[in-house]
Amino acid sequence: MTKDSLIRTLRDGFGPALTVSEGATPKRLVLDIDRTAFRAAALKLRAAGGRYMVGVGSDERDRRGAFGMIHLFAFDKDGFTVALRTSAPAETPEFDSIAPEIPAAGWTEREYMDLLGFTFKGNPKPKKLILADDWPAGIHPLRKEVPYNLVPPSAEDVAYELDEAPEGTTTVPIGPFHPSLHEPAHFAVYVDGETIKGCDYRGFMTHRGIEKLCQTQVSYNEVPFVAERICGICGSVHAAAYSQSVEEAAGIKIARRAEFIRTIMLEIERLHSHLLWLGVAGHLIGYDTIFMQSWRVREPIMWLSERLTGNRKTYGMIVIGGVRRDITPALREDILGVLKKVETEVGGLKDAVLKDTSIHRRTKGVGFIPREEAEAWSLLGPVARGRGVDIDVRRDHPYAAYDELSFDVPVMDSGDVWGTLVVRLLEIFESIKIVRQALDKMPSDGPLLTEVADVLPAYRHGLSMVEAPRGESVHYLITGPENRPERWRVRAPTYTNLQGVPRMLLDNQLADFPIIVGSIDPCFSCTDRVLVVDGRARSRRVFARSEIEALGRGRRKP
């Protein structure tokens, strides 16, 4: 549906309750709506073909005595986004839940129940999502009166209540520490024999309070370095997305050469990330030779990054206004040389992996979701493209220099882990293609860093999406008065993809759990970013610390 016809439909439906305004660019549509019609409008946007991205809640009581809530939708075919905004009075921050119809919104709503004390009427699972089990009730950390470094005393007798296990199943606790999860997260998997019949997820154990920190402590220019540390693998993606959102909010146009260098860094990151994933996937199905060989091929890319940016990872390249280091002609030759080597090696790897029947046996038909459900859960990136959903931010909502570059978006219809595997492998070659084109088309000179004004205008909104190796990363930014963001919302792709995992696991074998969870290339730390939380993990049986110590010393509990 095009933007105009969408506006027309909505105007007909909601009349004076709705205010339509242009966003920062023509690709951003902003709809302000009354709280009573919020849910209906969101459902209408979804019905019109909008893909639910994420919700943004904000504490604006000091400024206008209200809480703000935004639902973001993307119309990928027509290349624009819609921000559906509403607000609730400070005393009663209540909204109608859209999670029953739009399952991908479930976590957003639960997040703001925890962090801002909102109520979403009709949310199907109003449980704690983000805060630790022993976090005192009534303290909502994203509210402005709560200090960023608050550490409430911990309690030892509070535990997360897992979902009711289906009849006749046993619970297998996978996590918080488990070799198939590379970061802490807890999946309670309900199995009948070896078949998975359900799953409850309790994650967010590595909260670092990044959003709160950046909203209260550091200034605009430092945030890219903090953003880069949201994720160890796709750091540049977050730095780029944050910088773009500030640039959009403040109306900064950066130099074209800087945009090309950003593009190159993002693609180099995708290259190494996909090879990393291939290795991890091999390890998860018990095929360590793929793991080692894929990482061997990846290593020259890491060395290349080291030469380009000064570090293997956390490049520190992207800042507001441009990039920090140039790609000199010598480095250009260096990149081309490494790409050539990597291309041949990945070619061999691809043949070896795709033609191996023993790998087919472990991936085909595993973690199957039909396309319609993948869309309902708003799955992203290779996880969605492996299930026939043809979306890619680089093509649909071009940023940096992607509008000038031509590339294919591989899509597979198999709907299983195999599909995501093939998509990722093919994307490696697309990335190589993009870097080569970008090096060719890059303007030969021009400033790297555009001077940014000392004071950025306050309370402007900026939205930016970047296609991370795992899917679309969304950053939503409201500028603030103190040279720092008033509100900065990060939605990493795993945040959305992880919500679909229980559906992928259903009726699969327990032995396939690692590869199904692994197939979304989960990045739990990306997802867990909001608060300083002492996330001590609990299984259903709760141990006091003294008990664990006693166990550790070999004494039995009385």
Add this chain to the structure above:
Amino acid sequence: MWLTSKIKQVLLVLKPGKVTLNYPAESRPVPEGFRGQPAWDHTKCIGCGGCANHCPARTILTRDLCPEIRILFYDGARCMYCGRCADVCPEKAIVMSPEFELATGDRDDITQSLELFMLTCQRCGRCYDLEIKNAIDKLDLRGYRYDSLEARTVIRRSTERFAPDVLGETEAYRRPERIGG
């Protein structure tokens, strides 16, 4: 089919040979421009505090002991090696050294401290840099908050703006207790 793919795989993986090094006995050299531990050159430093002002990890602190002596303190334990300090330094007194093997049992090993003698105005007795508006002033950053590096702690219990007794008043929250008494 299965067998041929396996044989092909074995041939493929034997080609590159051993690629790992016998680290730490042997190691790869770091490339040019590597961002290792920052190193301060005290002969070049003018004590402007630009590095402290731009450090995302807030791990550099400047403090004036008296009008003539300025302390510049760097705590490597929190450093994230972004190289921002080296970028903003107007005198190029900071270089990112190739040192990266920084694991240590003693925090002081990765801490650097500079005591700078600041030239003062003959008339008023204050430092030039604090008085005159020049390029160095641009290094001051709005909205930047310093951390208490003297305390050298990462997390504090609470702040002056938030009363701790609020915690006690909240519902559904019991104080820590032991299970089974």
Add this chain to the structure above:
Amino acid sequence: MRALTYAAPLINALVFLLAAPLYEGVLRKLAAKIQSRQGPPLIQPYRDLLKLLGKQTLNSAGSWPFKLAPLGAFAAALAVVVLIPFGGRLGVFAGRLDVIVVIYLLTLGGVAVLLGALASRNTFALIGASREMVTMIMVEPVLAVTLILGAVKLRSLGLAAAMPGAAGAKFTLATGLMLAVYLLALQAFVARQPFDIAEAEVELLEGPFIEYSGPNYALFKYAMMLKQMFYAWLFVSVFLPWIRTGIYPADIVLQLAAMLVVFLLIGLVGSTNPRLRIDQAVRYYAVLIVLSLAAVALAVKGW
């Protein structure tokens, strides 16, 4: 000569105990070679065992079956290697016992693992145990048939008759079929990829052994290494009986060398295959059982 008959079981035990970790080291080194890495030194498994044996014994499940299971597994594995006619020399036991004892002892070792897993009362151990059980039920017949093949030919179940190459002495169709089946089942016998399903590190975290540590775990490990070496020996002894000179020490060295080749094969297959799911493995085992029964039928017919 008589003294040697009595000494043979001791020599067996000594050689197996000393060499088993070395073969494990060979497997690790080979995997490293295929994965383009340095890999641990060959003697690393010895160090591992010594380290584990030097640790504190923890009884995390707090029950006696949990404590006894590692001992049981190790004792059973050691008993097997003591009994066998290694190096072509019949020890004092080999003349009096039959293959049923060997099968029994091997099964006992498996049962000890199950016992330990069930006693540790850990979800992962239980799942691992159920997988181990399925594997035992499906793979044991293949082993039994391998041993019985010789017995069928010579009409005797005695160890002396069935084991040292009776099956291969006269190479028949049945022997050929069994050879193939044995090779296909080899990875399952030694619980290596693609059949390390019960231990499955990424999903079950070593399954049955999850609660074990220190000396108890070392015993399990050692038992596994001995078992692994036994299966390599069995292959050499049953299917390659012509590797012998008649001189006892030379035969030992020759058999050890031949076993090294078997281990290289195990390592090669192990590091070029992903782990199978238990349902896929069961279907695979079923085919093997049918094939091995066919081999028996052929042997009975005299082919």
